[in-house]
Amino acid sequence: MGQYWRTYTSAAPLAVFRLAFGVMILGSMVRFWAKGWIDELYIKPTFFFPYYGFEFIKPLGDYTYLLFAVCGLSALLVALGWFYRVASVLLFLSFTYIELMDKSTYLNHYYFVSLVAFLLILLPANSYFSVDAYRNRSGFYDSIPRWTIDSLRLLMGIVYLYAGLAKLNSDWLLEALPLRIWLPGRNDLPVIGFLFNYRETAFAFSWLGALYDLSIPFLLLNRFTRPFAYAAVVIFHVLTAVLFPIGMFPYIMIVAALIFFPAGFHQKILSGLSHLLNLPDLLSGSKILIYSKQQSRFLSSFLIIFFIIQILVPFRYMLYPSELFWSEEGYRFSWRVMLMEKMGNVQFKVVDEMGQQIMVNNEDHLTKLQEKMMATQPDMLVQFAHYLRDYYAQRGFRNPTVYADTYVSLNGRLGKPYIDPTVNLAQETDSFMPKKWILPFRDEIKGL
Template sequence: MPNRFLFSKIDNSPLIIFRIFFGMLVALECYGAILTGWIKRTLIEPKFTFSFIGFEWLQPLPGYGMYFYYFIMGTLGILIALGYKYRFTIISFTLMWSGVYLMQKTSYNNHYYLLVLVSGLMCFFPAHRSHSLDVRQNPALKADAMYAWVKWAIIFQLLIVYVYAAIAKVYGDWLDFGIIHILMLGKAHYHVVGDLLQQPWIHKIIGTVGILFDLLIIPALLWKKTRRIAFFISIFFHLFNSFAFQIGIFPYLSLAFTVFFFEPETIRKIFFKGKTPYVLNKVEAPSYKPALYSLGGLYFLLQLALPLRHHVIKDDVLWTEEGHRLSWRMMLRSRSGTIQFKVTEKESGKSEIIDFNDHLSKKQKRRIAAYPDFIWQFAQYLKKEYAEKGIPISVHAANSKVSINGRPWRAFIDPEVDLANAKWDYFWHNEWILPSSGEK
């Protein structure tokens, strides 16, 4: 049964058109980052970036280097769409995108992470075997079929994303639609629909549909009887998200994934009318079957485990943020914070309060007080800055308070802990984050 499920040969039309969509979308994402000023605001203007902890060595290129970096990635996207030197271009894009993803988290979106995963999977897919420049240069590469595991790898990855997103929404502030109200407040200035988006009945619709869509969309697309209506609902849902939240290519990438749910014959008739239909042959497992089971099993076990890790970390992830990223916890909270960094020179005892304007960009200042990893990293940054002057220091968080989803402000970081010399716990709770219960 596993052999038939994973190793049947099926028409590869969905994979070929997805390769084209994928390449075009990542090209738009990268070129758009240049044209909209995102690179300037996020990677050039800041004095330093808040990278993922452990990847501080990944820093933006100096000068205008990041413009060239993104231009190269956008060009790789075009080459992926064209199917030119596919293995080289998709692997190169995956490495470059992963690098820039880990380089900064001030502007964090879940679709940046999804692009890392999908481009990584695409490195192993035979997406260049038809309608590509590679085939034009080497006709021996041409194939009209692929193993079914390619399709199911994408579908299972999407199932993980959507189901975990639905489960994460099942908590108080989503179920009473309070977080929807907060998210929509920033849309009040929208022409025509701004006032409508402030209505409580609209919030109830958005909140209810948000959970039901995430939970049911994959099964609905898989079932032939509901596939078309699910597809049209997907179009409306993702276009609304694109309009309301301006989240880049993510809604359109999500729509591109739907090609894997339709019959290959349908995709071929729409996009590749001249393509030769593939006639099913016998099931034959490839020589790499053991490696596929081992690596694929490990990959999906990791994908299943990462979103669950916050359950074994002390305290509430909504408060501590520990275990939030890489977990498909999308649009669940609004965090505001206030903090002062008190630097004390150990030898002289002289103290000062750091002026954020001297060190941080506008967006970084909005993040620094509300997220513990940002707070810890800024303390390390200050320690390094003073160390270069030969001055050992301690760094304490003064007046650190956080408000989550509009709730009253509460103390967040232990003011007695020297953050400059505190260790960051990668996998467990950092005790210098005060308890969500308010009891130390």
């Protein structure tokens, strides 16, 4: 094992990854801005759902635009490998800040981006084909420790493998849910649309999807299967992009999976780019980046801890007695993607000591997206209940109590009450402890 940390490899794959990743994030930021989502999601709303422990992270009013600009600019600098250390730290901080502002915009791929950005802070991704190495030759290395590239591969592998494990459940495999619900909605696509009228298609997609996620990291590692595996990556993600509104995720994964290709492949990309853009020589030279013993020890122990956490966190749901898909206790940050068609409706009632009572119109306080997300997630329901308690306390309600009349449907099961309607949510707290006021699912989804 000690030997492993002293194995060296070409810096080209990491340089390509840095460049592609930076460009993708810059693109994401531009897309987000251009669609007007900064205003719609982070400036217009009056209430935001913070993450537990990160309640101090809030949108910055009009300065939120500045935050996105900082994120986009640091992504560009990372891509170029220019002021890389500062830029990579800024990219991680600004991107993660954005994602922590409101839970209702949670996406697994944002979490993935945050994790990659975090790893990039530690990795010597600017040592090759970068402005930094061009301006300062002493920072140029064409060979870097092998673990730097392997750590990105490992992270990708975890994402796929866990996404695959999460699909090993009875709804997905035996009922083809939720794909059976979603796919007919795309039957108006040209050429392939008619396929989605058949239940068999949903089953084929479910099984192949699970198989794909579980096997793709291994198939990408093996040099014989790699070309086919990468073709599968492209087909799979392009298909998901066509079928579902999942934004940049497919493209980020298609680009990121290139990290599995060998150095020669990346070297070709870089010399091709150099030639195409008529760049000065950023590639020749031969120098190995060797970390000092202390650096090496620090980085290796840090990474080991990081990955142990990554491997354990998705399994934290096992600590909760409830059905995961129903209560969503331990659902986020676990690579559970496209697993549920879940929809809900909630009517809050605020009552005060004097018997004064009001039925809340959620739309007065929340965006459609926030309302939709809240209706099926208990931690958000209790956060909003607290907001209502404080809101009405300021408006003359004495010691207001808050009750939620809820109705949630999961993967085609007829909706049923979700939260105990007799529990005063104003007094309940959000924590990592099991939430006893979530009503039982009264059904079983077998599997992981």
